[in-house]
Amino acid sequence: MDADASIRSTDNDAAVARLSAVQKRYLDDPFIKHLVPRAHLQPLRPPLINVGTFVRSYAIDDLTTQWLEESGKLNQPCQIVSLGSGSDTRFWRIATGPLKENLATYVEIDFPEITTKKAMAIRKSRELSSVLGTPADVTLSQGSTALHAPKYHLLPNDLRLPPAETMEHLFMIPSPSTETSILSSSLPTLLIFECVLAYMLPETSSRLLEWFVTQFSKSSAPSGGVLGCVVYEMFGLGDTFGRVMVNNLKTRNISIPGAEPFLTLDSLSQRFIGSGFTAAHALTLRDIRKTYVDRAESERISTLELLDELEELDLVLNHYAISWGLFLSNPPHGSSWSHWGLKKQEK
Ligand SMILES: C[S@@+](CC[C@H](N)C(=O)[O-])C[C@H]1O[C@@H](n2cnc3c(N)ncnc32)[C@H](O)[C@@H]1O
Numbered sequence: 001m002d003a004d005a006s007i008r009s010t011d012n013d014a015a016v017a018r019l020s021a022v023q024k025r026y027l028d029d030p031f032i033k034h035l036v037p038r039a040h041l042q043p044l045r046p047p048l049i050n051v052g053t054f055v056r057s058y059a060i061d062d063l064t065t066q067w068l069e070e071s072g073k074l075n076q077p078c079q080i081v082s083l084g085s086g087s088d089t090r091f092w093r094i095a096t097g098p099l100k101e102n103l104a105t106y107v108e109i110d111f112p113e114i115t116t117k118k119a120m121a122i123r124k125s126r127e128l129s130s131v132l133g134t135p136a137d138v139t140l141s142q143g144s145t146a147l148h149a150p151k152y153h154l155l156p157n158d159l160r161l162p163p164a165e166t167m168e169h170l171f172m173i174p175s176p177s178t179e180t181s182i183l184s185s186s187l188p189t190l191l192i193f194e195c196v197l198a199y200m201l202p203e204t205s206s207r208l209l210e211w212f213v214t215q216f217s218k219s220s221a222p223s224g225g226v227l228g229c230v231v232y233e234m235f236g237l238g239d240t241f242g243r244v245m246v247n248n249l250k251t252r253n254i255s256i257p258g259a260e261p262f263l264t265l266d267s268l269s270q271r272f273i274g275s276g277f278t279a280a281h282a283l284t285l286r287d288i289r290k291t292y293v294d295r296a297e298s299e300r301i302s303t304l305e306l307l308d309e310l311e312e313l314d315l316v317l318n319h320y321a322i323s324w325g326l327f328l329s330n331p332p333h334g335s336s337w338s339h340w341g342l343k344k345q346e347k
Contacts (some may be wrong), residue, residue: 224330
């Protein structure tokens with residue numbers, strides 16, 4: 001397998017882990033089974049992996065929900081761009097949930113091999129395609145590597161390519177009269193990189209983040225450009241456990257140059273600040289599980305499976321982090337956004 005095929009294979013790992021967490025009732029997601037081939041034959045993952053999948057998903061869902069809620073309060077529907085989206089189902093969960101009216105556009109980007117597979121799965125599944133609109137609303141383009149619907153766009157791209165040469169063009173879709181951009185820098189926009197940046201060089205991911213900041217710094221919205229970004233990935237790999245993780249991935253021909261330089265939580269926040277974001281935070285999954293998950297939810301998941309390796313769980317969760325950054329081109333006007341972030345739960 002070439003190196004990129006190995007990177008793409010991680011999509012199946014993420015999807016199978018999600019499916020397992022759903023089957024074990026950690027997560028509620030009626031859509032994932034339509035995106036995993038032979039879903040009923042997939043093995044369940046161990047409790048430790050299920051808990052990790054739950055915490056990762058809980059935190060990203062929380063940040064996304066807050067983004068949609070704030071957009072609703074300000075009467076500005078938002079845009080969400082998921083980069084390296086793989087088989088993620090977040091669009092379908094939002095589009096069938098109580099905040100769907102607050103969403104203007106959802107864009108997913110991945111390698112063409114992955115978007116082609118996802119577009120086919122969407123076309124094959126009534127449950128997935130009916131959420132996108134009527135059949136006439138849904139079109140394939142670029143040799144079936146791209147799919148467009150009124151609020152949803154699935155686009156093929158290698159995120160390592162120079163964004164100045166690829167991104168603007170990627171977001172332009174031909175309409176009957178003229179080319180229009182799918183994204184508007186006037187609307188609050190959330191970028192999601194869920195387990196993606198680890199696979200590319202840090203300078204490549206910074207260049208991508210900087211490109212988005214530049215677009216939103218030119219926003220013509222009266223209150224200025226508002227850009228948020230959530231990143232989930234491994235970090236702190238300098239210790240023995242971290243080196244084992246890196247070596248395990250190497251045996252699958254997967255390297256993670258984008259995780260290895262990030263040894264501390266602070267370095268994850270600094271990546272945002274160095275790319276032009278105005279505020280940034282980072283937390284380990286261990287801290288999120290202990291202090292940031294709603295208490296009733298924590299109690300509920302603690303009853304699902306017997307988890308006797310708590311030390312090992314802490315060790316693993318301590319090597320994964322959620323970080324989030326905010327860019328406001330006009331901070332005084334956008335100040336209500338500064339509350340966006342994971343919140344500690346009452347004891
Ligand atoms: C571990 S999977 C995560 C998928 C999804 N974000 C999730 O959390 O379920 C990583 C995804 O990133 C995609 N990816 C990695 N590097 C990429 C690149 N340079 N360009 C486009 N997609 C990339 C892979 O193809 C894969 O779908």
